[in-house]
Amino acid sequence: MTTPQGTTELHELVLPVMANHHGTLFAGQGLQLMAKAAFLAARGLAQREVVMAGVTGVDFMSPIPVGYSLTLRAWVSRVGSSSMTVCVSGHTEAPAAPPEEALKGVFEMVAVDGNGRPAVIESRYMKQESRS
Template sequence: MEKVKVSRLVKPQELNHHGTLFAGRMAEWFVENSFICAAKATGRPENIVCVNIHGLTFKTPANNGDIVDIESMVARVGRTSFTTYGRISKNGLETCEGYITFTFVDENNKPIPHNLVLDETDDPIELEIRRKALELSKK
């Protein structure tokens, strides 16, 4: 599946009382990039509903002036739902990662098939990401 990548500049108005990037802003960027990934994968953003943000983990802070890189990809597909994996890093160091499950719905908010299919991979990192996404879908 295609990876969606974007970079953001951390500005003073996005800092918290500790002088680091406000977790809510990082979460917003994370969700936005994951939604864009989902929209590009399906081609129908109007049918996508976010149903669960799984274990969004903050590992290191981002500071004023940092450029953070956000990357998302589809990690699991079901019949009507799918899960994306996302990570945020700065200078190559992971600052945040997590998963989001979306459901594909019709105009009456009833789940419908999205027809996504994961491509084949033998990349051990991607396989581990997919394994974790599958585990989350069973909870």
């Protein structure tokens, strides 16, 4: 099965080195994981390098204890000429516990050229959309 262009899914195990003094995922680590998922989804759609331009919102709904697994799903929800909006959702999984949405965020990403300047997104996705 192939992943649609502009989407990605990452699986992480929350280890002690990622935790705060409460034994749960440190928020900074959570942001880093969400940013990585957003980057991979945006680069997959743009088919070129991307950078983060901003974060329009992040919510941490519940703590994620050490030992839990975290599944991050990222998808491109808006595509402009060089920018994209990427939504990221994180769900926890643990033995004998139902999956639960624990964090989510919205990231603004920009496709860039070799000089780090904004570049036009010319992906297969965009070409398919323009034919419709």
